[in-house]
Amino acid sequence: MSLFDLILQNASYGKLVTSFCVNCNKYMWPPNYICNCCNSKTSLRKIKRVGILLEKTQSNILGREGTFGIGEFGGIRLIGTIKEDVRIGEVIRIHEIGIKNGRLDIKFTILSS
Ligand SMILES: [Zn+2]
Known part of the structure; x- marks a missing residue:
């Protein structure tokens, strides 16, 4: 494997x-x-499930539309979906991990205070 x-x-x-x-x-x-x-x-x-939102962008790629962010978690950077209203620099967490078409499907949410 x-x-x-x-x-x-x-x-x-x-x-x-x-x-x-x-x-x-x-x-x-x-x-x-x-x-x-x-x-x-x-x-x-x-x-680490808690990190910082570094970047955010909108995808119009067919079948992959939506808002995506790059988050930093313990020194590594991951891409995940995120709600549009989350701002760069805010503390986020990895809310959900799934598999879609044999790839990781990560969802970020804002860390509620
Ligand atoms: Zn080493």
Whole structure:
């Protein structure tokens, strides 16, 4: 089973994981078996669910319309759908993880205070 298949399998249980290097104390996205800093073997670890919205844009690509954001979670950047009214710089959380057409489908929401 490939690394990405393992990540999809975890996602199917609602758990979002990626490679983590214990030596560098660093998450990696895209995932990799080997750390891109120190060449140590990595292991899978749960991604932090709370992050910051860095960017937001509107997609008009057929079948993928909607508002998408780039969020930073523990040092890695992920793409997910987000409501239009969330502003850049706001604290967001990974609300839902799914699989759509064999790909990760992540939904962000604003972190309610
Ligand atoms: Zn490392």
